[in-house]
Amino acid sequence: MAEGKALKYAYYPGCSLEATAREYDESVRASARLLGVELVELEDWNCCGASSAHCTNTGLSHALPARNLAMAERQGNDLAVSCAACFLRFKQTNHDLRADDALRQTIEKAIGAPYQAKTEVEHVLSIFARQVGLEEIKPRVKKPLKGLKLAAYYGCYLVRPPDVTRFDDPEYPMVMDDLLAAIGAEPVDWTHKVECCGGNLLLARTDVVARLCDDICQAALDAGAAALVAACPLCLANLDLRQTVGVPIFYFSELLALALGASTREVNSWCKRHIHNPAPVLKAQNLI
């Protein structure tokens, strides 16, 4: 973090973070607090439309994210997003609207508000690892996650399409690995960092999701990891609910907050909400 530069964002949690992924929301906010990043929840935000909008109606897939982007633009804040799927919808909307001014005007008409496509969008993982910065995080670590071998799982929408998300290497990203190493954990080299969890097939083809998630979880075990680490509520829901391998999955923010000094009680309250409770992995290293 550049000296004296206060980091302040309009925060977009997304629908899942109000229910299935409440622990993700709480741990992101805790991490932000511990790092001095100000996240002000975007007032009256709406669903980004997710895959269902772009699969059925392109205009809707631009207009639903644009309403949120326009509200952030009026406030003059950039947008911090926790869900990787929402993140891509916002990035895609900006990408398309910036390339086509007639489209931008059509979308302004649909949302009934001006939008100049000026709001920058950043995923919270990248805000912590890059805007705050690893060098700023290291001295603030109160509890290094020593002995914790982890498989950093990025999934699809952080890294692909690369010209839209501009996030990291699309085949072998490192930003989460570097963050985990900075807080004292041991990220493993492994094969399934950017493999798909099955995404929006979650209800309609649970068989496909189970197969993909089992492959991912098995690959993490084979690489010697005790747990997976995710940065998307949809990835975690699919992996946690559908796998039969039995590997626990953390949100990266739960580990970041723990290392920065979040209480054992708080961390336990997050772990308890996972289907495969990851707390024993922390207990085995005497971290809680």
Add this chain to the structure above:
Amino acid sequence: MTVRLVTQQGTESADPAFTREVLGTSHANLERCYQCMACSSGCPVAYAFDYAPHQLLRMVQLGLKDRVLDSTTYWLCASCETCATRCPNDIPIVQVMDTLRHIALREGRTQQTGLPLFHETFLSGVKSNGKVFELMLILRYMLMSKDIFKLGELPKNIKMGIDMFTRGKLAILPDRIKGLANIKRIFQQTERENG
């Protein structure tokens, strides 16, 4: 205009207007595809498709509209973007899949998989609340798809429901945004644009 094509499946009718529509709407330089199969090799869901991605692209090139639209491939595609990221010819394959879905919906060809129902259920929730209410999405989809009546799956589904409830993963009441009129307007305007 219809063209008759002799394929391995006999004589099929090909529709050049279909090819043109998919190319135009997806901004896809589809003529560049030289069947290198990078898309199909990396596709995590290809094993569940009836046609692999490179086969579907060739069928679109040829204008085999009925065979393309009757395929399950473009509905089951998880939009993971692995194919498009690796395509040496920069073909936006996921946009091609989206265009095929839009054409299929317009022509009422939604019988193949549960995905059209999933998308409809998802978006109807967004239309009424401005947000997704996950509990209702799950229950409504399971009911409408009749998945809830699959007795073999019932114990597993009940266990999952209990697991999610006891861990506080399901909100019991929907949250409705204040600017709902705004959302309804967005749906109206974009449905009109979509024709």
